[in-house]
Amino acid sequence: MAKWYEMPGEPASNVIYSRIRLARNWRDYPFPEKMTAEQCKELVDRLGAGLRGIGALDGTKYRFAWLDGMAELEKTALIERRAINRSFSKKKEAAGLILSEDERVSIALNGDDHIRIQIMEKGLNPLSCYERADALDDYISDRFAYSFDEKYGYLTAFPTNVGTGLRASVIVHLPFLSRRKNFPSLVADMGRFGTLIRGVYGEGGENFGSLYQVSNQKTLGQTEQEIIEIVKKTAVELDNQERRLQKEAQEARPLAHADEVYKSYGILKYARRLTRKDAMEFLSHVMTGVVNGILKTDGACSIYGLMVGIQPANLLSMAEKPLNKEELDAARADFLRARLPKIRQ
Amino acid sequence: MLCEHCKTREATVKYVEVINGVKTEHNLCSHCARSVDIGQYSALFEGEFPLGRLLAGLLGMQNAESGTARYDSVACPNCHTTYKEFVQNSRFGCPDCYSVFDPLIGENIKKLQGSERHVGKRPKNLQGQADEVGKGHGTAGFGSEAENEAEGFQKLDAKERVLILQARLKEALRREDYEQAAALRDEMRGLKEEIKQDGEMV
Numbered sequence: 429m430a431k432w433y434e435m436p437g438e439p440a441s442n443v444i445y446s447r448i449r450l451a452r453n454w455r456d457y458p459f460p461e462k463m464t465a466e467q468c469k470e471l472v473d474r475l476g477a478g479l480r481g482i483g484a485l486d487g488t489k490y491r492f493a494w495l496d497g498m499a500e501l502e503k504t505a506l507i508e509r510r511a512i513n514r515s516f517s518k519k520k521e522a523a524g525l526i527l528s529e530d531e532r533v534s535i536a537l538n539g540d541d542h543i544r545i546q547i548m549e550k551g552l553n554p555l556s557c558y559e560r561a562d563a564l565d566d567y568i569s570d571r572f573a574y575s576f577d578e579k580y581g582y583l584t585a586f587p588t589n590v591g592t593g594l595r596a597s598v599i600v601h602l603p604f605l606s607r608r609k610n611f612p613s614l615v616a617d618m619g620r621f622g623t624l625i626r627g628v629y630g631e632g633g634e635n636f637g638s639l640y641q642v643s644n645q646k647t648l649g650q651t652e653q654e655i656i657e658i659v660k661k662t663a664v665e666l667d668n669q670e671r672r673l674q675k676e677a678q679e680a681r682p683l684a685h686a687d688e689v690y691k692s693y694g695i696l697k698y699a700r701r702l703t704r705k706d707a708m709e710f711l712s713h714v715m716t717g718v719v720n721g722i723l724k725t726d727g728a729c730s731i732y733g734l735m736v737g738i739q740p741a742n743l744l745s746m747a748e749k750p751l752n753k754e755e756l757d758a759a760r761a762d763f764l765r766a767r768l769p770k771i772r773q
Numbered sequence: 774m775l776c777e778h779c780k781t782r783e784a785t786v787k788y789v790e791v792i793n794g795v796k797t798e799h800n801l802c803s804h805c806a807r808s809v810d811i812g813q814y815s816a817l818f819e820g821e822f823p824l825g826r827l828l829a830g831l832l833g834m835q836n837a838e839s840g841t842a843r844y845d846s847v848a849c850p851n852c853h854t855t856y857k858e859f860v861q862n863s864r865f866g867c868p869d870c871y872s873v874f875d876p877l878i879g880e881n882i883k884k885l886q887g888s889e890r891h892v893g894k895r896p897k898n899l900q901g902q903a904d905e906v907g908k909g910h911g912t913a914g915f916g917s918e919a920e921n922e923a924e925g926f927q928k929l930d931a932k933e934r935v936l937i938l939q940a941r942l943k944e945a946l947r948r949e950d951y952e953q954a955a956a957l958r959d960e961m962r963g964l965k966e967e968i969k970q971d972g973e974m975v
């Protein structure tokens with residue numbers, strides 16, 4: 429079954445996907461940090477058992493997995509696919525994961541909070557993600573009474589999540605905007621509206637592939653719909669600015685612009701070795717080309733799906749044997765050669 | 774002012790960082806800020822959210838300035854989290870911590886969140902705890918059992934809705950959004966009418 433990130437996105441948009449996360453806690457237990465090992469196991473067991481029928485809610489197939497039953501490689505691959513976060517993967521005590529077959533829905537049990545519901549969907553759809561999370565949330569709260577306070581709303585381990593427990597995010601591709609000198613001040617300006625923007629794939633201050641995530645900073649004192657609206661507005665604004673810059677570049681230097689896109693496509697199509705950084709950057713150029721119509725692919729495709737696929741743990745899980753650095757770069761090139769969409773000349 | 778990092782370009786970006794109670798102001802050019810800013814966001818994200826560190830920072834700063842260190846040993850009777858522990862990792866140990874530490878940190882939560890009252894969704898089964906389903910079955914047969922959806926959307930009572938509207942009204946006035954404030958006021962008036970008619974209010 430195709431995963432959500434492999435589905436084609438909205439054409440002609442720099443918005444890649446939307447993500448909603450709800451943090452909840454069961455009032456029968458202290459927060460995870462203060463639970464005994466016994467309690468952790470019991471909590472996950474009881475939650476897992478009580479939510480066995482959750483698939484009936486929307487006809488989706490789910491699997492349940494204990495975190496300690498997962499290999500390190502599988503956990504890292506799940507992080508790369510954004511199904512879990514690093515802090516959850518490092519959990520020493522008992523923890524569980526309920527994951528839908530398409531990985532659109534994940535429910536992390538006993539991470540930083542007892543329950544974290546996450547929904548991801550292609551395109552600018554934070555509200556429909558929220559509606560799905562909302563329904564799952566109701567299903568869970570019918571079975572497990574949440575910690576809820578008249579003043580503070582849903583009580584969470586971190587007071588920075590308290591209230592709605594909602595983190596709404598939209599991930600945008602900003603290759604031109606992020607290259608501008610004024611990008612940091614733009615990011616800071618957006619912060620004043622209550623959003624936070626950060627790079628998605630990267631290490632040590634680098635962000636390969638120019639993907640940025642816009643999220644709400646505040647969780648208390650605004651309704652879920654208001655929070656989602658703010659994030660959505662910021663994402664639309666960034667998309668518009670990015671579009672304008674792409675158009676300007678295309679008009680001012682059409683040859684240079686097209687050359688960058690086609691060269692990148694050519695390298696991805698024929699290279700025999702690709703580092704993660706290079707592959708991400710070339711995919712980013714190809715993504716731009718597809719969005720602004722320079723590259724016409726045969727049928728719909730998901731460049732973002734390729735960006736996920738070439739992350740190291742995903743490549744390693746596909747390989748039948750352990751790979752060294754050079755073999756990994758070769759596997760990455762193979763992966764892309766086989767999957768890069770055909771283009772119409 | 775020149776950028777403190779490269780010392781060649783004009784500083785155009787200013788940001789304040791609070792770590793462990795120490796507040797530092799940085800003046801950077803947009804070029805240098807780019808590497809600093811974005812990198813910082815990525816690094817912080819792993820540990821949940823920058824606001825978390827900021828909260829710990831603010832509290833630590835107050836501790837140093839106003840001698841609130843005497844609160845260090847205040848502890849939650851339920852989970853034994855101390856104020857000191859909270860200042861260190863911005864994390865509560867149990868739901869009770871919120872009421873225990875509210876007098877000490879309520880103002881800071883308000884500062885960071887821009888509000889002190891929840892106005893969004895509420896759990897459906899707020900009153901009675903639902904029976905736990907599937908107890909004793911374990912997680913083995915996961916996903917195999919279809920269940921009927923328990924329907925029963927519990928409407929908030931009018932008094933609770935008035936409370937929520939009040940908070941939103943306050944927030945609207947603070948934002949100087951008078952149009953929304955007027956709409957909220959009307960809605961509240963209507964609700965109060967309803968309450969009167971229902972004879973719920975004294």
Ligand SMILES: [Zn+2]
Binds near residue numbers: 802803
């Ligand atoms: Zn500089």
Ligand SMILES: [Zn+2]
Binds near residue numbers: 850851866870
């Ligand atoms: Zn406590």
